Amino acid sequence: MADHNDPNSVNSIFSDIDVSAADLYDIFGFPSDDASGGEKVVIALTFASVPEAGVFDQDMLYRILIAPDRRIVRPGKEDHSLAGLLTYLDGVKNKYLSTLKPSEVRVTIDRDNRAHIRFFNFPGGAFSAVVDANQSVTLQSPGGHAIKAFIGGRDDAFFNDLPGFFRSINYAPQFYHVPHSREDVRELKIPKTLLELEGNDLFNYDPNLPEWGYSLKKDLPQGPLTWSGDRFKKDENGNFRFVYSGEDARAGQNCNAIILELPLAFLTDAPNDHRIVNTWGESWVLKAANKIETIPDDPFWIEHPHVLIDAWTLDDELKKYKLVDTDGQAFADAALSEREDNRQMGANNFWLAPHFVKRLGHLGWGFGPSISALGLASAFDHDNSSVSVHRTYSWVAEAFPRVKKVLFQELNMPDESWNKKGLPIPLRRPIDIFIPNVNSIDMDTTGTWPFGRRLEDQVATRFLSMFLDMTAMLNGKKYHIELLNDPALWNSAPIVPKTPPNPVANDKAFLPVFPYLAEPW
Amino acid sequence: MKSLAGYVAEIARIEQDIADIGEAALSVPEDTERLTKYVYRRYQKAAISGDLRALAGVEALIDRAIPLLANPGDLYLLKANLAFKFHRLADVGAALASVEAMYDSRECRMIRADLDFQHGRYEEAKRAYCDVLDAEQTWDGLARLAHFNFKMGDAEGADRLYAEAEDLLTAKQMRSYAWLEVQRGLLDFMQGRYDQARDHYDHAEAAYPGYWLVGEHVAELLGAQGRHGEAAAILERVAAAVDRPDLEQALGELYDLKGDAEIAHFWKQKALAAYLQSAQDGHVHFYHHLADYYVDVAEDGAEAVKWARMDLGLRENFSTQSALAWALHRDGKMSEALCWIDRALSSGAVEAKLFFQAGAIYMASGDEAGGRTLAERARSLNPTVDHFHIHH
Numbered sequence: 001m002a003d004h005n006d007p008n009s010v011n012s013i014f015s016d017i018d019v020s021a022a023d024l025y026d027i028f029g030f031p032s033d034d035a036s037g038g039e040k041v042v043i044a045l046t047f048a049s050v051p052e053a054g055v056f057d058q059d060m061l062y063r064i065l066i067a068p069d070r071r072i073v074r075p076g077k078e079d080h081s082l083a084g085l086l087t088y089l090d091g092v093k094n095k096y097l098s099t100l101k102p103s104e105v106r107v108t109i110d111r112d113n114r115a116h117i118r119f120f121n122f123p124g125g126a127f128s129a130v131v132d133a134n135q136s137v138t139l140q141s142p143g144g145h146a147i148k149a150f151i152g153g154r155d156d157a158f159f160n161d162l163p164g165f166f167r168s169i170n171y172a173p174q175f176y177h178v179p180h181s182r183e184d185v186r187e188l189k190i191p192k193t194l195l196e197l198e199g200n201d202l203f204n205y206d207p208n209l210p211e212w213g214y215s216l217k218k219d220l221p222q223g224p225l226t227w228s229g230d231r232f233k234k235d236e237n238g239n240f241r242f243v244y245s246g247e248d249a250r251a252g253q254n255c256n257a258i259i260l261e262l263p264l265a266f267l268t269d270a271p272n273d274h275r276i277v278n279t280w281g282e283s284w285v286l287k288a289a290n291k292i293e294t295i296p297d298d299p300f301w302i303e304h305p306h307v308l309i310d311a312w313t314l315d316d317e318l319k320k321y322k323l324v325d326t327d328g329q330a331f332a333d334a335a336l337s338e339r340e341d342n343r344q345m346g347a348n349n350f351w352l353a354p355h356f357v358k359r360l361g362h363l364g365w366g367f368g369p370s371i372s373a374l375g376l377a378s379a380f381d382h383d384n385s386s387v388s389v390h391r392t393y394s395w396v397a398e399a400f401p402r403v404k405k406v407l408f409q410e411l412n413m414p415d416e417s418w419n420k421k422g423l424p425i426p427l428r429r430p431i432d433i434f435i436p437n438v439n440s441i442d443m444d445t446t447g448t449w450p451f452g453r454r455l456e457d458q459v460a461t462r463f464l465s466m467f468l469d470m471t472a473m474l475n476g477k478k479y480h481i482e483l484l485n486d487p488a489l490w491n492s493a494p495i496v497p498k499t500p501p502n503p504v505a506n507d508k509a510f511l512p513v514f515p516y517l518a519e520p521w
Numbered sequence: 522m523k524s525l526a527g528y529v530a531e532i533a534r535i536e537q538d539i540a541d542i543g544e545a546a547l548s549v550p551e552d553t554e555r556l557t558k559y560v561y562r563r564y565q566k567a568a569i570s571g572d573l574r575a576l577a578g579v580e581a582l583i584d585r586a587i588p589l590l591a592n593p594g595d596l597y598l599l600k601a602n603l604a605f606k607f608h609r610l611a612d613v614g615a616a617l618a619s620v621e622a623m624y625d626s627r628e629c630r631m632i633r634a635d636l637d638f639q640h641g642r643y644e645e646a647k648r649a650y651c652d653v654l655d656a657e658q659t660w661d662g663l664a665r666l667a668h669f670n671f672k673m674g675d676a677e678g679a680d681r682l683y684a685e686a687e688d689l690l691t692a693k694q695m696r697s698y699a700w701l702e703v704q705r706g707l708l709d710f711m712q713g714r715y716d717q718a719r720d721h722y723d724h725a726e727a728a729y730p731g732y733w734l735v736g737e738h739v740a741e742l743l744g745a746q747g748r749h750g751e752a753a754a755i756l757e758r759v760a761a762a763v764d765r766p767d768l769e770q771a772l773g774e775l776y777d778l779k780g781d782a783e784i785a786h787f788w789k790q791k792a793l794a795a796y797l798q799s800a801q802d803g804h805v806h807f808y809h810h811l812a813d814y815y816v817d818v819a820e821d822g823a824e825a826v827k828w829a830r831m832d833l834g835l836r837e838n839f840s841t842q843s844a845l846a847w848a849l850h851r852d853g854k855m856s857e858a859l860c861w862i863d864r865a866l867s868s869g870a871v872e873a874k875l876f877f878q879a880g881a882i883y884m885a886s887g888d889e890a891g892g893r894t895l896a897e898r899a900r901s902l903n904p905t906v907d908h909f910h911i912h913h
Contacts, residue, residue, distance in 0.1 A: 020693075059691070059692040177553035177554055177557075177591075178592075179593075179594035179623065180595050181594050181595055181598050181623045181627075181628050181629065182592075182594060182622060182623055183626065183627075184622070184626075185622075217553075217554075219553055219592060220591065220592045222591070285691040285692060285693065286691060286692040287688065287690065287691055287692065288687060288690035288692055288694055288697070288698035288728065289688070289690075289698065290692075291692040291698075292724065292727045292728050322688075322689075322691050324691075
């Protein structure tokens with residue numbers, strides 16, 4: 001028997017993989033304000049700056065998928081039943097798998113840190129170029145379209161109180177040393193909440209340890225990792241304690257980025273009809289077998305197509321890589337999927353739709369009562385619970401009635417500035433936004449979220465707004481996606497600290513011209 | 522085929538990590554992750570370099586570190602892995618049981634399945650591997666199932682699983698890829714397919730240059746091909762870098778085959794002394810090597826039986842059963858040898874060496890027809906079953 005050669009000796013207890021260049025951060029997308037030479041769309045895919053800002057990992061391959069389409073015309077009388085939802089999802093699935101044939105921008109980096117950028121399947125032509133990293137360049141397509149490209153290091157454009165978000169979902173690894181082998185104690189079984197829970201010592205802010213959850217972790221305590229209270233915490237003045245601080249956890253940090261400014265006429269033959277530019281990003285890492293330029297004689301994916309849903313569409317180059325991460329819609333993975341689970345689904349996340357409904361139900365029982373406690377109206381049906389509840393669902397049918405309004409309500413915009421042409425563009429709803437997991441840029445809007453994603457959008461706070469009841473009014477105005485980002489709201493609310501959940505602006509000013517993202521630190 | 526930064530670079534990186542963190546991590550345990558990383562890096566260095574003495578040192582380090590941590594689950598897992606390497610299976614179970622909360626984690630379930638396999642509970646082992654893989658496909662899980670399948674006679678299926686495991690690995694995991702290539706090469710070697718084995722070993726070397734594990738297997742292959750001098754030269758280099766008496770024994774056997782009796786004697790005596798010293802120090806992981814040594818090298822049946830029984834006392838499976846049978850056969854105790862080899866054969870294991878030894882025992886017991894059938898089966902699995910091999 002192979003005593004020293006058995007699989008037990010493979011040393012797999014801990015991952016040897018450090019922070020990875022495959023970790024995608026965000027995909028931004030909006031119509032360019034520069035209309036000279038025709039309409040253009042800006043797309044920026046950002047990811048971890050590994051090995052460092054402006055220097056790229058040669059084992060990586062990045063894809064930006066682009067699928068222009070018509071704006072969906074919603075039927076006059078929609079079916080908002082569970083059956084209707086499933087029919088809708090089926091339609092979306094068929095569209096993405098068979099109707100839309102996304103074009104692609106593919107980027108790899110060579111040993112000299114030069115970017116190889118290739119454009120596949122675009123109506124405006126297919127071509128490639130080799131460009132220096134960290135330089136803005138203008139490329140000419142075969143059809144004469146000028147495409148701006150920047151591939152290099154930038155200031156991370158995401159501004160967000162990430163520890164606050166983790167506190168809201170009781171995500172232990174942000175606050176505690178959680179053993180690698182304890183996957184069962186990541187999101188603890190404590191109600192999700194926007195307001196601290198009375199007696200939730202596992203996560204409540206500790207004034208003696210202000211850095212806890214930011215730069216300091218504690219040892220995970222022994223004993224039950226649960227909460228048994230029955231109310232939100234209030235201080236001696238009757239104020240709730242916000243789980244958010246409003247501080248920017250990404251301040252002073254960089255990313256690597258692929259930033260493009262593409263003429264709409266290059267992306268589609270019908271720019272007047274195709275007013276929506278759907279886009280998402282993917283990171284792929286070279287497979288070990290291909291690192292030594294040896295392709296297995298019998299690649300197993302041929303025999304096991306379930307491993308990659310779209311394996312049959314992979315070209316020879318992609319077969320040498322492994323899909324690691326996808327990014328389309330902000331918070332689609334972080335909040336609405338089980339964390340660290342199936343991040344590769346990307347635009348194909350309709351496979352996870354039942355889970356999405358259950359997860360939304362779970363979050364709703366946490367955030368809904370928090371919103372109500374602040375005197376705001378929630379779209380989530382939490383039976384007027386006075387405090388957040390930890391509840392999970394095994395069945396979609398059970399969760400659906402609770403989340404139905406959240407899913408199908410239109411998210412009001414704060415004013416009409418988003419609709420720059422004043423066209424009859426329907427407001428977007430969470431169901432439209434998160435499935436499929438793509439960034440759908442409406443070229444007739446400013447591209448502010450959810451009609452795309454502009455750099456200055458505070459998407460983390462806008463995400464929370466979908467739990468508000470958008471039919472409710474405050475000060476004579478309907479609730480809208482910027483309501484929770486309004487400092488005045490918090491100044492008058494019984495809460496400390498008096499701050500919007502997340503920072504209202506990036507730590508470094510964005511540039512008015514291409515490549516738009518600020519210089520790296 | 523281009524060459525990549527490999528074993529030496531990785532060991533240097535680990536050593537740098539160890540130096541950067543420093544032993545102070547144990548004296549001021551304010552940072553749990555720092556301490557855990559330090560211990561793990563020490564373990565990793567010892568394990569990757571095959572340094573059993575260093576591994577024993579790491580065990581003491583783990584024992585020092587555990588009381589310093591509020592949640593030492595990961596270190597108990599490390600302790601379990603380490604005990605496994607040293608064949609102290611009872612200690613493996615004890616380490617896993619120390620942290621109830623992680624008992625059903627993926628890692629623990631895999632090690633428990635390994636324990637089942639070592640204790641001859643084959644169905645339980647296979648079921649556990651499959652259950653864990655159903656929940657999550659991991660390369661090490663697939664490798665474990667591949668190893669199991671090969672031992673149970675499905676070499677083709679085993680190779681397919683190893684290939685699947687490789688497909689899960691990225692360019693950031695070249696050592697693991699090389700390890701899998703070595704296993705695939707070993708599959709071919711144990712079926713007498715030397716050219717295919719060499720291809721896999723070459724891939725492993727290209728993927729992760731300088732890995733002693735590859736050198737060890739290339740030397741074994743060359744030895745089996747009758748290229749004893751080349752094999753010995755490689756193995757001497759490996760043995761100089763890796764303090765392993767089983768490799769010294771292999772060197773002794775190679776020099777015997779080469780006709781250099783004096784050098785052979787030197788290496789064999791060196792190996793034996795190290796085995797015995799290890800046993801005298803209370804370690805059990807060389808019991809099976811001692812049984813092999815006495816039965817095949819020293820041809821001392823009584824001593825072989827003694828060590829084989831001790832090894833079987835730790836873990837009763839087809840391998841330890843057949844080792845005891847082989848030792849009893851050497852000792853002339855044919856009736857008992859027959860009894861143990863039948864137990865090994867009834868396990869369901871399908872291995873050329875097992876059938877080869879069973880055939881010899883049957884014939885020596887007077888069952889010529891049965892013995893011939895078993896020997897033929899052994900040769901059908903591996904036409905070169907009686908060629909040189911290392912007692913891994």
